[in-house]
Amino acid sequence: MKSTKIKIAMVGQKHVLSNEGGVEKVVREISTRLVKRGYEIICYDRRTKHVMDSDERVPNLSEYQGVKIESCFTIDKKGLAAVTSSFFATIKILFSDADVVHYHAEGPAAMLPIIKFFSKKRIVVTIHGLDWKREKWKNGFSSKYIKFGERMTAKYADEIIVLSDNVKQYFKENYKRTTHFIPNGVSKPIIVPCDSISKKFDLKKDNYFLFLGRIVPEKGIHYLIDAYNQIETDKKLVIAGGASDTNEYFQTLIDKSQKNKNIIFTGFVQGKELEELYSNAFVYVLPSDLEGMPLSLLEAMSYGNCCLTSDIEECSTVIENHGITFEKGNIRNLSRTLQELSDDIDFVQQIKNDTVQFILKKYNWNDVVEKTLELYRG
Incomplete structure (x- = not known):
């Protein structure tokens, strides 16, 4: 495949322009660099308010530095936002001409069997952490859903990216699954004085x-x-x-x-x-x-x-x-x-x-x- 022909869909981020969390920053940094190399990127964002600042307004753009942005229907409630947005994103991607689908995090990756069973698109998943261990997701439906996403990732993803040796070992021991350690990056900032x-x-x-x-x-x-x-x-x-x-x-x-x-x-x-x-x-x-x-x-x-x-x-x-x-x-x-x-x-x-x-x-x-x-x- 020539690089200009590959089309990549990103799923799992809230808003690619947001600084709300690590996933959003990672998707933004990778996507903008891929566009400069000739790849076509579409980010399927959640249609939600800012979780940590209800007054924050993320620009409603269809494109950012060459990255295409498409908002997906989202039920903006705890435990349902990731489920609904990733489902509707996956359906959109299924009928798109994307060659690669890159899911970010275990929860959104629960939807990847839809892509696996009904298309020939390549599936890559980044596990940003074992989210079911987090305090707010430890109990009830959310924990079970995230664990389900983890199992679907281990069983059906073409490639899995992990961010630590601990998680790499976890997938090896629990699923006999080989993963790829690719850490996040960082850019040189400008130091500014107190004002x-x-x-x-x-x-x-x-x-x-x-x-x-x-x-x-x-x-x-x-x-x-x-x-x-x-x-x-x-x-x-x-x-x-x-x-x-x-x-x-x-x-x-x-x-x-x-x-x-x-x-x-x-x-x-x-x-x-x-x-x-x-x-x-x-x-x-x-x-x-x-x-x-x-x-x-x-x-x-x-x-x-x-x-x-x-x-x-x-x-x-x-x-x-x-x-x-x-x-x-x-x-x-x-x-x-x-x-x-x-x-x-x-x-x-x-x-x-x-x-x-x-x-x-x-x-x-x-x-x-x-x-x-x-x-x-x-």
């Missing part, structure tokens, strides 16, 4: 620890707040991100923080505020119990941050010896590490000095696209 975050939150360069991500239990933010409350420091703690169907959990974090005026919740951030937060943090902290491939960690390192993460494999293999880890879920260990970093500015700066060069070389979007194309071509 809007100074006016809005009274933040200055290197005077805050930063967590940036979705406000969900598996991110371990409760550990971070408990640990921070036990240290003596003039550094603030910034919790940046929106709640994703987890308002009760968000309220517990507010309750934990109410006696400490140095803990700041920014809500969902993007654009200039996001860039400023990354650019000026003292230390970026990711205390997760569960991750797929943490794009926020790659981004934090690309901004030259000293990063402190839990010692789960998905984080520790990213930072290698260019960051610090603590024992997952160990508040005392996390507290002690935060105190040591707060007291040793020179050590933090030492970590920062070579982080950018390391991460940009190790995780490159062009490499990701090349490896993905190999799977598309078969």
Whole structure:
């Protein structure tokens, strides 16, 4: 096949233009690069409101940088959005001239048998993480549906992409299925000074620890707040991100923080505020119990941050010896590490000095696209 003849359909993202989650960023980065190489890409997006910011308006475009965008009917309720949007996307794709269908995540991939049984299109699935382990999907129909999508992926996908060795081993042990490890990438950002975050939150360069991500239990933010409350420091703690169907959990974090005026919740951030937060943090902290491939960690390192993460494999293999880890879920260990970093500015700066060069070389979007194309071509 010539590259100009291959047509690829992307399914599983909310809005390809959104910064709401990792899947959206991955689809956008891969799709725009593929278009530049002569491939035709259609992204079948969900027709939903922004989960973490109801005031956020994603532009209703039919095309973005050459990538075609088609919205699919969606029942905008927890547990039904992914099911309905991926079903209608799959039906549209079935009757399209797409050569390759690329599903993102286990839930949307539950629909891939429709493509497998009624067409000769090539099917590729990216497992961004074992989603059935996430707190909000652990029980009931959602968990069973996601597990079903996982089984359909293992049985019928032509190729499976995973983002960590843990998941690669999981598919090998549970399904005897070979997968391909292709991590996410990251681009070199522009470092910007404090401006809007100074006016809005009274933040200055290197005077805050930063967590940036979705406000969900598996991110371990409760550990971070408990640990921070036990240290003596003039550094603030910034919790940046929106709640994703987890308002009760968000309220517990507010309750934990109410006696400490140095803990700041920014809500969902993007654009200039996001860039400023990354650019000026003292230390970026990711205390997760569960991750797929943490794009926020790659981004934090690309901004030259000293990063402190839990010692789960998905984080520790990213930072290698260019960051610090603590024992997952160990508040005392996390507290002690935060105190040591707060007291040793020179050590933090030492970590920062070579982080950018390391991460940009190790995780490159062009490499990701090349490896993905190999799977598309078969």
